[in-house]
Amino acid sequence: MILNRRHLLQTAAAALLMPRVASAGFAPLNARVTKHPIAPASYPETAVWTYGGSVPGVELRVRQGDRIQRTLMNQLPQATSVHWHGIRIENAMDGVPGLTQDAVETGASFDYSFVVPDAGTYWYHAHNQSMEQVARGLYGPLIVEETAAPDVDQDLVLMLDDWRLDPETAQITDDFDNGHDLSHAGRLGNIITVNGSLDPRVQARRNDRLRLRLINASNARIFDLNLDGLSGWIVALDGMPLETPIPLSGAFPIAPAQRIDLVVDVVAGGDTASLVSVERDGAFGIVRFDVDEPLAPAPRQGVSALPPNPLPVIEDVSSAPLHRMSLQGGAMRWLDSARIGDTELSGQELAQLGRFWALNGYAERPTDPFLDARTGGLHRIEFVNETVFPHAMHLHGHHFRLIQPDGSLGPWRDTVLVDRGQTRQIALVADNPGDWLLHCHMLGHAASGMMSWFRVT
Numbered sequence: 001m002i003l004n005r006r007h008l009l010q011t012a013a014a015a016l017l018m019p020r021v022a023s024a025g026f027a028p029l030n031a032r033v034t035k036h037p038i039a040p041a042s043y044p045e046t047a048v049w050t051y052g053g054s055v056p057g058v059e060l061r062v063r064q065g066d067r068i069q070r071t072l073m074n075q076l077p078q079a080t081s082v083h084w085h086g087i088r089i090e091n092a093m094d095g096v097p098g099l100t101q102d103a104v105e106t107g108a109s110f111d112y113s114f115v116v117p118d119a120g121t122y123w124y125h126a127h128n129q130s131m132e133q134v135a136r137g138l139y140g141p142l143i144v145e146e147t148a149a150p151d152v153d154q155d156l157v158l159m160l161d162d163w164r165l166d167p168e169t170a171q172i173t174d175d176f177d178n179g180h181d182l183s184h185a186g187r188l189g190n191i192i193t194v195n196g197s198l199d200p201r202v203q204a205r206r207n208d209r210l211r212l213r214l215i216n217a218s219n220a221r222i223f224d225l226n227l228d229g230l231s232g233w234i235v236a237l238d239g240m241p242l243e244t245p246i247p248l249s250g251a252f253p254i255a256p257a258q259r260i261d262l263v264v265d266v267v268a269g270g271d272t273a274s275l276v277s278v279e280r281d282g283a284f285g286i287v288r289f290d291v292d293e294p295l296a297p298a299p300r301q302g303v304s305a306l307p308p309n310p311l312p313v314i315e316d317v318s319s320a321p322l323h324r325m326s327l328q329g330g331a332m333r334w335l336d337s338a339r340i341g342d343t344e345l346s347g348q349e350l351a352q353l354g355r356f357w358a359l360n361g362y363a364e365r366p367t368d369p370f371l372d373a374r375t376g377g378l379h380r381i382e383f384v385n386e387t388v389f390p391h392a393m394h395l396h397g398h399h400f401r402l403i404q405p406d407g408s409l410g411p412w413r414d415t416v417l418v419d420r421g422q423t424r425q426i427a428l429v430a431d432n433p434g435d436w437l438l439h440c441h442m443l444g445h446a447a448s449g450m451m452s453w454f455r456v457t
């Protein structure tokens with residue numbers, strides 16, 4: 001148990017307010033080992049770790065403002081926890097061992113209970129030894145429906161993953177501490193699945209309008225996606241509606257942990273359409289849409305924005321304090337030295353500990369927060385990527401607005417891709433009290449140094 005005064009007060013208050021919210025009433029969320037066919041049928045099934053026995057884990061679908069109550073039952077051979085990625089919830093439910101709760105040991109359970117304030121596309125995943133546990137399959141979609149849902153024929157969740165399987169046994173390789181992966185782009189896989197399937201198919205009719213909820217659950221892969229035979233708009237990023245939907249034209253990136261909601265019309269000339277992953281050696285269909293002739297009328301015209309979520313107002317950020325965070329280390333920019341706690345270690349000593357990256361000179365979550373904010377304060381963070389790799393920087397408990405290079409305010413996100421050598425500013429209202437992580441969502445990078453936190457009181 002991590003005890004501090006705030007925690008004791010919270011626990012005491014919770015006990016007073018909710019005398020008998022016992023675990024018995026919550027639906028179980030079983031984290032357990034199972035088998036799933038990931039590789040082609042000629043291969044054995046793959047042993048995976050799942051929520052509820054499926055890949056992806058059981059889809060949680062609720063309405064905006066609902067309360068989610070789930071008891072995590074840990075039937076895995078490792079301690080675990082659940083993080084509700086992108087959901088702006090109370091700190092005690094955020095699922096971060098060592099910061100907001102203890103890791104849940106094998107055979108033990110934990111009651112998660114929180115209200116979801118925002119509609120949109122979110123996800124949940126393991127947050128203990130995440131680099132290993134997410135790679136083994138511990139993730140699932142969390143969909144919060146708008147009170148007035150957009151007019152579409154199908155609402156499809158498409159959860160992308162990138163698995164590293166042994167080419168003979170089709171089992172997940174357990175080289176999670178591979179120093180080359182950690183110090184380069186992270187753990188890239190050799191099999192891409194959507195919704196746990198190598199060859200997913202969707203039935204659609206010409207002129208159908210589809211909502212595609214794309215979620216990138218992979219450890220490290222940044223996908224460049226494109227559409228073939230489908231045309232439409234980006235309507236939301238990381239769950240949050242765009243004020244003005246962006247018409248799709250050409251490929252668009254989705255970094256680990258990011259979500260993109262599309263509204264597309266089936267315009268295929270032939271009998272298939274596809275979602276395509278653009279890679280160095282070609283473009284590969286990762287979802288196939290089998291298109292029937294229309295029973296349906298002509299395509300709809302235009303699209304309207306999704307209803308806004310109750311986000312704080314951010315307008316003028318020019319006088320907000322600016323906090324600089326340098327992203328450091330990795331191959332070809334090896335750390336000379338960095339700190340773990342109060343100890344300054346050489347790059348060589350750090351490498352022996354499997355630490356290759358640092359945030360502002362720390363190769364592990366520091367004792368003091370990167371930012372100590374008063375509730376309601378407006379802040380800017382500037383990510384300065386001094387490395388030669390891209391990083392997907394994620395803040396817990398908050399969404400933020402991107403500040404565009406010309407100073408104007410961009411879309412809301414919870415994870416921002418900072419390219420090699422790039423500097424990106426974000427603005428956030430620190431309106432959610434608690435201790436929150438801030439880390440790279442390339443999970444190997446987080447495990448090997450890119451981990452920080454901020455405090456809101």
Ligand code: C2O
Pocket residue numbers: 083085125127257394396437439441
């Ligand atoms: Cu997807 Cu620390 O989170």
Ligand code: CU
Pocket residue numbers: 390391392440441442445446450
């Ligand atoms: Cu990174």
